[in-house]
Amino acid sequence: xxxxxxxxxxxxxxxxxxxxxxxxxxxxxxxxxxxxxxxxxxxxxxxxxxxxxxxxxxxxxxxxxxxxxxxxxxxxxxxxxxxxxxxxxxxxxxxxxxxxxxxxxxxxxxxxxxxxxxxxxxxxxxxxxxxxxxxxxxxxxxxxxxxxxxxxxxxxxxxxxxxxxxxxxxxxxxxxxxxxxxxxxxxxxxxxxxxxxxxxxxxxxxxxxxxxxxxxxxxxxxxxxxxxxxxxxxxxxxxxxxxxxxxxxxxxxxxxxxxxxxxxxxxxxxxxxxxxxxxxxxxxxxxxxxxx
Numbered sequence: 001x002x003x004x005x006x007x008x009x010x011x012x013x014x015x016x017x018x019x020x021x022x023x024x025x026x027x028x029x030x031x032x033x034x035x036x037x038x039x040x041x042x043x044x045x046x047x048x049x050x051x052x053x054x055x056x057x058x059x060x061x062x063x064x065x066x067x068x069x070x071x072x073x074x075x076x077x078x079x080x081x082x083x084x085x086x087x088x089x090x091x092x093x094x095x096x097x098x099x100x101x102x103x104x105x106x107x108x109x110x111x112x113x114x115x116x117x118x119x120x121x122x123x124x125x126x127x128x129x130x131x132x133x134x135x136x137x138x139x140x141x142x143x144x145x146x147x148x149x150x151x152x153x154x155x156x157x158x159x160x161x162x163x164x165x166x167x168x169x170x171x172x173x174x175x176x177x178x179x180x181x182x183x184x185x186x187x188x189x190x191x192x193x194x195x196x197x198x199x200x201x202x203x204x205x206x207x208x209x210x211x212x213x214x215x216x217x218x219x220x221x222x223x224x225x226x227x228x229x230x231x232x233x234x235x236x237x238x239x240x241x242x243x244x245x246x247x248x249x250x251x252x253x254x255x256x257x258x259x260x261x262x263x264x265x266x267x268x269x270x271x272x273x274x275x276x277x278x279x280x281x282x283x284x285x286x287x288x289x290x291x292x
Contacts, residue, residue, distance in 0.1 A: 096132045
């Protein structure tokens with residue numbers, strides 16, 4: 001047999017109020033229909049739930065009310081969760097990010113989301129920028145933190161922070177003791193660039209920035225992908241976002257660049273037509289951080 005939640009709520013209310021009339025008043029209904037519906041339920045169950053005059057639960061009634069309370073609580077919670085997800089105040093959001101966003105942007109944004117929207121769980125995945133673009137297109141992530149995703153009409157974006165570039169050299173490099181340099185002082189050295197297949201736009205943008213400053217260098221791609229394991233010697237250097245300055249591998253030194261180079265934007269990127277409710281809330285948190 002099937003018992004609807006409305007009847008369960010009627011029985012629980014009678015038990016709570018200790019009488020049919022008080023329960024009917026609380027339920028905003030007349031007492032006779034309430035009594036008739038509970039009596040019909042008792043007949044269907046083949047068990048009396050209440051003793052009458054005075055009204056009190058029978059042993060089967062106690063069992064019924066205990067289970068009904070649990071089911072009603074779960075039903076109420078289910079409705080609340082469903083409404084919360086529909087309004088974007090609960091649920092899961094998938095965020096991809098590039099390595100250089102891991103040190104400030106990701107923890108700061110997650111902290112802001114936790115404070116503003118504690119019902120939203122954010123799953124994070126560190127990826128190369130080329131993979132981020134593909135993951136967005138395949139709907140494997142809902143948003144991305146990147147410096148170099150291509151501009152496309154289907155992607156919306158918000159600049160979180162604009163940073164400069166720094167030069168990284170080995171501790172034994174002739175300029176390692178300096179705090180700032182001019183790019184012309186690196187003439188004759190080789191640029192160790194991030195592999196183009198994993199970060200094509202960033203790779204190209206760095207070379208374009210150096211050319212814009214009037215300098216061109218021989219280029220070797222990093223044998224180990226990423227910035228955590230830069231392989232440098234006394235005649236090579238790397239160019240990385242300023243955010244990585246305090247997180248470089250041992251045996252390296254970061255130097256400011258005196259030349260006038262363009263800034264590099266760290267952007268939050270998402271599908272412009274997304275139907276994932278938490279995404280606008282993530283954008284709002286990112287917008288607040290960008291305004292600080």
